Each structure stands twice: as structure tokens, then as C-alpha cells.
Amino acid sequence: MKGGAFFQRQLWLVMTVVMIVVMASIAATVGLMYRAFDASIAPQMLEKAKTAGRSLNSLLGQGATYGIPLEKLVGVGDLFADTARQHPEIARIELSLGGKGLHTHGPEMPAELTTRLPVPGYESARAELAVSIDPQYVRRLFEEMSLDLLVVAVVTLFISLELLYFLAGGLLADLGTIRTQVDALSKGAFVGLPRSTLLGREWSAALGARADALTLRYHQAVAGLRARLRTRHQVGRESMRRAIAELRTLRSRFNFSDARGAQGSHGAALILGAMRAPFFLLLLADDLSRSFMPMFAAGLEVGPLHISPNLVASLPIFAFMLVVALSQPVLGGWSERIGRRRSFLAGAALACVAHLLSAQANTLLELLIWRSAGGAAWAIAFVAAQGYVLDHTDTRTRTVGLAAFVGIIMVSMICGPSIGGILADGIGHRATLALGAALTLASLALAWRRLPADRAVSPAPSTAPVVPAVTERPRLALAFSNRRFLLLLLLAAVPAKLILIAYCFYLIPLYIVGVGSSSAMAGRMIMLYSVMMVLLVPLMANWVVAQRARHADEPEALFVAIGLGLSGLAGLAMALPLGLLSPLILVFLLGVGQSLSISPQAAMVAEVCKDEIRTLGQSAVYGVYRMVERMGNAIGPLVAAALLEIGGFQTAFIAIGALVLLCAALFAVIFLPRRAPAGAVAKAAA
Amino acid sequence: MHALTRKLFWLAFWVIGFAVFMTGLLLYFKYQSVFTGLQRDRVLMVAREIDSIAEKNLSLGQDFWELATLQDVIERRRQADALFIGIDVAGKDGKIAYSTDLARLGSQLPPEWIEVFSRNPNLNNMSPSKDLAVVVSGIRNGFDQHAGYAVIRYGRQLEHEAMAAFTRKLVANCLIVFVLSTLALFAILVWLERGLERAFSTAAAAMDPSQGSPGPHALSGELALIQAQLEEAGRGIGAVEGSLGAAR
Numbered sequence: 058m059k060g061g062a063f064f065q066r067q068l069w070l071v072m073t074v075v076m077i078v079v080m081a082s083i084a085a086t087v088g089l090m091y092r093a094f095d096a097s098i099a100p101q102m103l104e105k106a107k108t109a110g111r112s113l114n115s116l117l118g119q120g121a122t123y124g125i126p127l128e129k130l131v132g133v134g135d136l137f138a139d140t141a142r143q144h145p146e147i148a149r150i151e152l153s154l155g156g157k158g159l160h161t162h163g164p165e166m167p168a169e170l171t172t173r174l175p176v177p178g179y180e181s182a183r184a185e186l187a188v189s190i191d192p193q194y195v196r197r198l199f200e201e202m203s204l205d206l207l208v209v210a211v212v213t214l215f216i217s218l219e220l221l222y223f224l225a226g227g228l229l230a231d232l233g234t235i236r237t238q239v240d241a242l243s244k245g246a247f248v249g250l251p252r253s254t255l256l257g258r259e260w261s262a263a264l265g266a267r268a269d270a271l272t273l274r275y276h277q278a279v280a281g282l283r284a285r286l287r288t289r290h291q292v293g294r295e296s297m298r299r300a301i302a303e304l305r306t307l308r309s310r311f312n313f314s315d316a317r318g319a320q321g322s323h324g325a326a327l328i329l330g331a332m333r334a335p336f337f338l339l340l341l342a343d344d345l346s347r348s349f350m351p352m353f354a355a356g357l358e359v360g361p362l363h364i365s366p367n368l369v370a371s372l373p374i375f376a377f378m379l380v381v382a383l384s385q386p387v388l389g390g391w392s393e394r395i396g397r398r399r400s401f402l403a404g405a406a407l408a409c410v411a412h413l414l415s416a417q418a419n420t421l422l423e424l425l426i427w428r429s430a431g432g433a434a435w436a437i438a439f440v441a442a443q444g445y446v447l448d449h450t451d452t453r454t455r456t457v458g459l460a461a462f463v464g465i466i467m468v469s470m471i472c473g474p475s476i477g478g479i480l481a482d483g484i485g486h487r488a489t490l491a492l493g494a495a496l497t498l499a500s501l502a503l504a505w506r507r508l509p510a511d512r513a514v515s516p517a518p519s520t521a522p523v524v525p526a527v528t529e530r531p532r533l534a535l536a537f538s539n540r541r542f543l544l545l546l547l548l549a550a551v552p553a554k555l556i557l558i559a560y561c562f563y564l565i566p567l568y569i570v571g572v573g574s575s576s577a578m579a580g581r582m583i584m585l586y587s588v589m590m591v592l593l594v595p596l597m598a599n600w601v602v603a604q605r606a607r608h609a610d611e612p613e614a615l616f617v618a619i620g621l622g623l624s625g626l627a628g629l630a631m632a633l634p635l636g637l638l639s640p641l642i643l644v645f646l647l648g649v650g651q652s653l654s655i656s657p658q659a660a661m662v663a664e665v666c667k668d669e670i671r672t673l674g675q676s677a678v679y680g681v682y683r684m685v686e687r688m689g690n691a692i693g694p695l696v697a698a699a700l701l702e703i704g705g706f707q708t709a710f711i712a713i714g715a716l717v718l719l720c721a722a723l724f725a726v727i728f729l730p731r732r733a734p735a736g737a738v739a740k741a742a743a
Numbered sequence: 744m745h746a747l748t749r750k751l752f753w754l755a756f757w758v759i760g761f762a763v764f765m766t767g768l769l770l771y772f773k774y775q776s777v778f779t780g781l782q783r784d785r786v787l788m789v790a791r792e793i794d795s796i797a798e799k800n801l802s803l804g805q806d807f808w809e810l811a812t813l814q815d816v817i818e819r820r821r822q823a824d825a826l827f828i829g830i831d832v833a834g835k836d837g838k839i840a841y842s843t844d845l846a847r848l849g850s851q852l853p854p855e856w857i858e859v860f861s862r863n864p865n866l867n868n869m870s871p872s873k874d875l876a877v878v879v880s881g882i883r884n885g886f887d888q889h890a891g892y893a894v895i896r897y898g899r900q901l902e903h904e905a906m907a908a909f910t911r912k913l914v915a916n917c918l919i920v921f922v923l924s925t926l927a928l929f930a931i932l933v934w935l936e937r938g939l940e941r942a943f944s945t946a947a948a949a950m951d952p953s954q955g956s957p958g959p960h961a962l963s964g965e966l967a968l969i970q971a972q973l974e975e976a977g978r979g980i981g982a983v984e985g986s987l988g989a990a991r
Contacts, residue, residue: 086917
């Protein structure tokens with residue numbers, strides 16, 4: 058039996074219970090409000106039906122002025138059908154003469170949902186127009202809302218998890234402590250481990266006491282043996298030899314002293330837990346504006362410059378991404394020098410100011426300045442949080458630490474745009490940006506209270522060869538002198554980011570609102586992409602590893618080519634006349650494509666740049682790779698804006714898709730390994 | 744309250760609070776958009792009717808400033824619905840040609856309205872103040888050129904009253920759901936925590952041979968592994984101790 062099964066089961070149980078109660082509370086709120094909604098909206102709908110009736114009457118009444126009998130009027134049925142189509146809450150329109158129906162559109166409706174008006178000019182003939190409202194209208198509204206409610210449920214699930222980590226940090230740490238004790242003892246490691254303080258104290262203490270007692274006996278035996286060896290007794294030499302041999306066997310089976318990592322990983326878990334909530338709030342604040350930033354920018358004054366609205370809409374994203382791309386390489390060293398805590402606090406404070414002033418911006422220039430500051434704040438906080446993970450984890454815990462770090466980013470990407478879209482539709486763009494400022498303020502306060510002071514980090518002994526210090530420019534030159542690396546960047550890394558930002562952050566928000574939908578819908582689309590990434594990236598990464606193991610070759614290039622190809626094909630989905638289904642297909646294909654190519658692409662860098670990694674070091678080469686890749690983030694919205702200006706949405710989507718498809722084809726030609734023809738293989742075998 | 748129990752309460756409080764708050768917010772926005780949308784459509788229907796009458800007259804070659812029936816139409820329309828504050832028909836420069844409020848004739852529509860509507864031709868409504876909303880329908884002449892605007896001003900008092908009533912109900916319902924769900928989640932979490940504590944206590948008791956065998960429990964598997972390791976290590980240390988004893 059696996060030692061952690063019980064603890065894993067308990068965690069799943071808690072999560073499931075929380076989710077069931079959360080879902081039930083959402084359903085109960087909606088159910089209770091349904092009746093209030095219906096009761097309040099129905100009279101308004103009747104008023105509207107009355108107005109529609111008056112409008113129809115004014116047309117019908119014109120027949121009377123020309124002396125045309127009502128039954129001779131033509132096109133009445135079409136007029137009713139048009140009116141009902143324009144106003145979906147109108148279920149039936151009926152024109153009657155002397156109590157007999159002349160023209161009817163729609164099924165029979167109850168009398169209390171019908172408004173009746175005499176037709177002017179035909180009163181003597183008892184002509185009457187009856188307009189009925191649809192009793193299912195409110196139900197349909199609630200059905201339409203189900204998507205929003207689903208978004209709320211998903212977002213609540215993720216935020217609940219974050220809250221759980223934040224509020225129940227001590228409890229989870231205790232569960233982790235007991236689990237570590239159980240794991241250690243199950244494996245025969247009787248070392249001094251921390252004990253739980255809130256949960257299961259009795260058992261934790263009992264486990265600790267048993268381990269301590271055994272360790273004490275062991276140390277006493279070792280001390281006794283040492284004492285005997287020091288006195289060089291001649292008697293009982295055979296027994297001494299036997300005792301030494303037995304001690305060796307004992308040491309090979311059990312561990313009584315090496316507590317490496319046990320305390321460290323526990324401490325790391327607490328520190329990462331302390332970093333989690335402030336970092337999440339800071340990212341969430343920024344992601345709130347993803348679904349509406351282009352629309353917000355497009356509505357601002359540009360000043361004397363003649364810039365097209367499409368370009369104006371793209372500039373804040375460009376400024377943000379450019380600052381992020383250019384500042385991150387510099388920020389690494391700076392953050393290390395001034396300390397992670399101080400740099401995170403600086404980032405959070407700057408983000409707070411940037412969000413607050415973005416909410417107040419009246420001109421494009423102001424917004425660009427504050428979005429650039431927001432980009433710098435994001436980069437500072439990102440580097441500081443990443444630094445926390447790297448500083449407080451070792452080789453054994455780093456993967457878990459980095460997974461938690463990436464998890465926070467993904468959760469924020471899922472929750473931010475969708476919630477931001479709903480909020481922007483309700484309280485407006487500026488208020489949503491101001492809410493972002495409030496979140497960053499909360500992040501700052503939490504970081505101030507909870508983030509631990511930086512510890513003096515002793516440089517970890519490295520097995521990597523010592524590389525000479527190289528300044529940034531020669532690093533770039535050396536890296537770019539590798540033609541295959543350059544091609545990997547230009548044909549895969551940059552196009553992948555370009556299409557992602559151009560579609561998800563720029564074109565989709567504008568397109569969705571442009572076709573008459575809402576910012577909330579744009580947020581849902583971006584959320585779908587993030588959910589797909591969370592679900593698919595680990596699966597795809599495992600698939601690549603499995604392929605590599607099964608076929609003993611390097612499948613990364615193939616995955617990158619297919620991923621890029623799918624991303625390119627995503628754009629072509631916009632050529633399909635499917636309404637809002639087209640962007641949905643686009644996001645789906647983009648999600649699959651990006652999740653296929655992300656991990657293999659990063660893995661290819663190590664393969665393509667073997668020599669450079671030997672001379673410059675891995676972090677320098679990956680630093681160059683990340684910086685150039687992020688330039689794709691920056692130019693994405695600009696390229697999309699230019700194409701949108703030239704040919705509209707369809708052209709922009711399709712042209713970017715085609716460009717990425719072309720890159721995928723070139724990449725495949727250059728990077729896919731050539732397979733030897735079957736004939737040549739047979740000849741070689743012979 | 745025990746520290747752990749307090750933590751569980753705050754966990755239930757914030758998680759349910761967030762879910763109910765977000766759902767309430769969503770319902771509030773939805774109600775606002777449906778209510779204002781119904782009112783806007785109702786007013787827009789009348790604005791389009793006025794605009795189509797004006798366009799029909801213009802297409803017959805009449806001068807914009809001399810549309811004989813228009814003044815009568817807008818006055819009848821104004822009286823037909825208590826929601827309307829006033830109806831104006833203005834030229835493309837914003838100068839009012841026909842109005843239900845005769846004092847406004849010849850004056851200008853606020854320039855910011857004209858700027859907003861000319862900058863965004865798809866926009867047909869705005870709320871210049873807390874108590875006033877405006878719906879606009881563009882009038883085009885026989886050559887499909889922009890000739891003016893049919894503007895209906897209407898009050899938002901009804902909207903405010905409806906929103907206030909809805910909000911009261913929403914807050915009451917959300918509070919009920921919030922309190923009940925928070926207590927339910929808190930109770931379940933406490934129950935789970937007690938179960939977990941029981942499992943740990945049973946496991947602790949099982950480690951003490953003087954208390955006898957507690958029978959199978961949730962942590963039996965883990966405990967069996969630990970016991971086996973402890974016993975084997977104990978035997979190993981015992982062997983070392985035995986050899987050391989023999990060496991004396």
C-alpha cells in the first residue's frame with residue numbers, strides 16, 4: 058500500500074465536499090431569485106408589448122385613413138412575423154375583427170400575459186390587436202445565464218482551492234507533516250522530523266517518540282561501539298567485528314541521522330504557501346483586464362496623433378508585453394541583490410499604482426505609461442516569486458515548487474479574464490481596473506505580513522561545469538551564431554507566442570464584442586484556452602516522454618511542428634460561417650496546438666544548443682530563448698492590428714493563421730529527422 | 744472556539760461567501776441589463792417609428808424643417824407613455840426642429856451627445872445622468888444621407904426603484920443561502936476533521952501495545968508498514984547490542 062494513499066483520499070474528500078456545497082449554494086441562490094426575476098420582469102415585458110401594439114396600431118390605423126377595410130390590408134402577417142422576430146419576448150400577435158381572428162402569429166397564450174388594444178379608425182368594427190408575451194422568456198434568460206454560472210462555479214472552485222491553501226495552510230502543513238513522518242518511517246528513515254501542531258498531534262507525537270526512542274538506542278549502540286574501539290580491547294574481537302558488520306547492515310537498511318531535505322521541504326512548503334496568495338492576487342489583478350483592455354484603450358482620446366482605433370487598441374498590450382520581455386533578464390540579478398521580499402513588495406506597490414492610474418487614464422498616452430509600469434510590476438513580482446521557489450527548494454523539491462508556481466499562474470489565467478469580463482459588463486472597465494488595484498493592495502498587505510525575510514542563500518554545490526561570466530551582448534551573439542537555434546526561435550518560439558497573444562488577448566476580445574456579444578463571453582473564450590492548457594500540457598508532456606521511450610528517437614520536433622500547424626489551422630476556423638462557434642473552434646485548436654508544442658519546444662533548445670550550453674551555461678541560453686520568445690508576445694497585437702486595419706477580422710485571423718502554418722511547414726522541413734528510404738535500410742541490413 | 748475549528752469556520756465563510764457573492768453579482772448585472780434593455784427597446788421602438796415617419800416625409804421631398812405631421816406625432820407619442828420625459832427631433836447639427844417641449848425648439852442638443860452618437864453610429868442609447876437616459880434613432884433622407892436625430896429622453900426613476908427592490912430580495916436570499924451553506928460546510932468540515940482526528944488517535948493507540956489491538960482502522964496499512972520497519976530496525980539494533988554485550 059502506498060504510504061500517501063490515506064492522505065490523498067482525505068484531501069480529495071475535502072475538495073469534493075467543498076465543491077458540492079459550493080455548487081448547491083450557487084444553485085440555491087439562482088433558484089430563489091428565479092421567481093423574483095420573473096415577477097419583476099413580466100410587467101416590463103407587458104409594457105413593451107403594449108408599446109409594440111401601439112406601434113403596430115399606428116401602421117394598421119393608416120388603412121382606416123385611406124378607407125381600406127381591415128380584412129383587405131395586405132402584408133399584415135409579415136409585419137407581425139417581423140415584429141416577433143425583432144422582439145423575442147413577444148410570443149403572439151393577433152388581429153381580430155368583431156371577436157373573430159383575422160391575422161395571427163404565434164401559439165395561443167394565457168390571458169394574463171396578453172395586452173389588448175383597439176385599432177384606431179376601426180373601433181366601430183370592434184377591431185382589436187392582442188400582443189402576448191412569452192412565459193418562457195425568463196426561463197430562456199436563465200438558460201443563457203447557465204454559461205455565466207458555470208464560469209462562476211469553475212472560478213469559485215479554483216479560488217476555493219487558493220482560499221483553502223491560504224486559510225488552511227496550517228492544517229495542510231500538518232497533514233503534510235504527518236504524511237512526511239509516515240513516509241519516512243515506512244521507508245525506514247528514523248530521523249528527527251517536525252511534528253504537527255494542530256491536527257493529529259497525538260499520533261504525530263507517538264510516531265516521533267517511537268522514532269526518537271529507536272534513534273536513541275541506535276546512537277547509544279554506536280557510542281558503545283566507538284568506546285570499545287577507542288579502548289582497543291583485545292577481548293571479544295570477533296564479537297566486535299560482528300557488531301560492526303551488523304551496524305553496516307543496519308545502516309544500509311535504515312537511516313538514523315540523515316535528515317537532509319526533510320526540514321527543508323517542510324520549511325519550503327510553508328514559504329511557498331506564504332508566497333502563494335499574494336502572488337495569485339497580483340496576477341489576478343492583471344488578468345482581470347485581459348478580456349476588455351483593447352476596447353477600453355480604443356475608447357480613449359488619442360490626441361493630435363492620427364492612429365487608427367485598431368492600432369490604439371493593440372498598443373497597451375504591446376507596451377505591457379515589451380516591458381515584460383525586456384525587463385525580465387535584468388530583473389533576475391536585481392531581485393537577488395535587493396532580496397525577494399523587498400522586490401516582491403516593490404512589484405506589488407508599483408502594480409497597485411499602475412492599476413489605479415490605468416483606471417483613471419483619459420488619454421492613450423496615460424494608459425500606455427501605466428500599462429508599461431504594470432508590465433514592469435508584473436515582471437518584478439514574477440521574478441521575485443520565481444526566486445522564492447528557487448531559493449527555498451532543492452533538487453528534490455524544485456519540481457514540486459515550480460509546479461505550484463506554474464499552477465498559480467494558470468489558475469489566475471483561468472479566473473481573471475472570465476471574472477473580469479463579467480465585472481466589466483456590469484460595473485464598467487474603469488471600475489474593474491480599480492478593483493484590480495484593490496487586489497494588488499491586498500497582495501501588498503499579505504506579502505508585507507506573511508512573506509518571510511530573505512535568508513542568506515549559500516550557493517548550492519553545482520555539478521554543472523563552471524562557465525566564465527559572459528555579458529548579455531556576447532551571450533546573444535553566441536546564441537544567435539547557432540543557425541538552428543535562430544531558426545527554432547523564428548519559426549517556432551516567436552510564431553507560437555505571436556499567434557497566442559494576437560488571438561487571445563487582442564483579436565478575440567475585439568471580435569466578440571464587435572459581433573454584439575459581451576466582454577463576459579470574451580472572458581469565457583480566454584478562460585477556455587487556459588483550462589485546456591491546465592488539462593492538456595501535462596498530458597502532452599507525458600505523451601512526448603512516452604513516445605521518446607517507445608521509439609528511442611527524438612519526437613520533439615514532430616510535436617512542435619504539429620502543434621504549430623494546429624495553431625495555424627485555428628485561425629482558418631474563422632473562415633467557417635458558424636457565428637460564435639468559429640472562435641470557439643479557434644480557441645480549442647489553439648489550446649491543443651499550444652499544449653502540444655510548449656514542452657517539446659523548450660526541450661529542443663537543450664538539444665539544438667548543446668555547445669552553447671557547455672560554454673554559456675543552461676540558464677544563459679534559456680534566458681535568450683525566453684526573451685526572444687516574449688518578443689513574440691509583444692509584436693503579436695501589433696501584427697494583428699495592422700492586419701485588422703487592412704482587411705478586417707476574418708483577414709486578420711486567417712492571415713496570422715496562414716503565417717503560422719507556413720512557419721510550421723518550414724520548421725518541419727528543417728527540423729524533422731529524415732527517415733532513410735526502406736530500400737536503403739534493406740541494403741544496409743544485407 | 745478551538746483554533747482548528749475557528750480556521751474551519753473561516754474557510755467555510757470565505758469559500759461560500761465568494762461563491763454566493765459572485766452569483767449574486769451576476770444575477771444583479773443580468774437583471775439590470777434585462778430591465779434596462781426592455782425599457783430601452785420599448786423607447787427605441789417609438790424613436791424608430793418617429794424616425795421612419797420623418798424619413799417617409801423626407802423621401803416625398805419635404806423639407807426637414809417643414810414636416811407637417813411630425814409635431815403632432817411626437818406629442819401623441821409623448822402622452823402615450825408616462826416613462827417619456829420628452830421627444831426631440833433635431834437636424835444633423837443638433838439643432839432641435841420639433842420638440843414636445845416647445846421651449847426647446849431652435850436650441851441645440853448637448854454637443855457631447857452629438858459627438859458620442861456621431862463617433863459611434865451603432866450606439867443608440869446613453870445615460871447622461873443618474874436620472875436621465877436617452878435613446879436616439881438616426882434619420883436619413885431620400886439619398887440615404889444623414890439628416891438628423893429622433894431623440895427620446897426618459898427617466899430612470901422606475902429603473903432605480905426596480906433595481907432597489909430586486910437588490911433587497913437578492914441580498915435577503917443571498918444572506919439566507921450564505922448562512923445556511925456556510926453552516927453546512929462548516930459542520931461537514933468539522934465532521935471530517937473529527938473523523939481524521941479519530942483515525943489518528945486510533946493509529947496512535949494501535950502503536951501502544953499496552954492498549955490492546957484496536958482492530959482494523961483507516962491507517963492500518965500505513966501503520967503495518969511502520970511497525971514492520973520499527974520492529975526490523977529494533978531487531979537490527981538489538982543484534983548490534985547483543986554483539987557488543989558479547990564483546991565485553
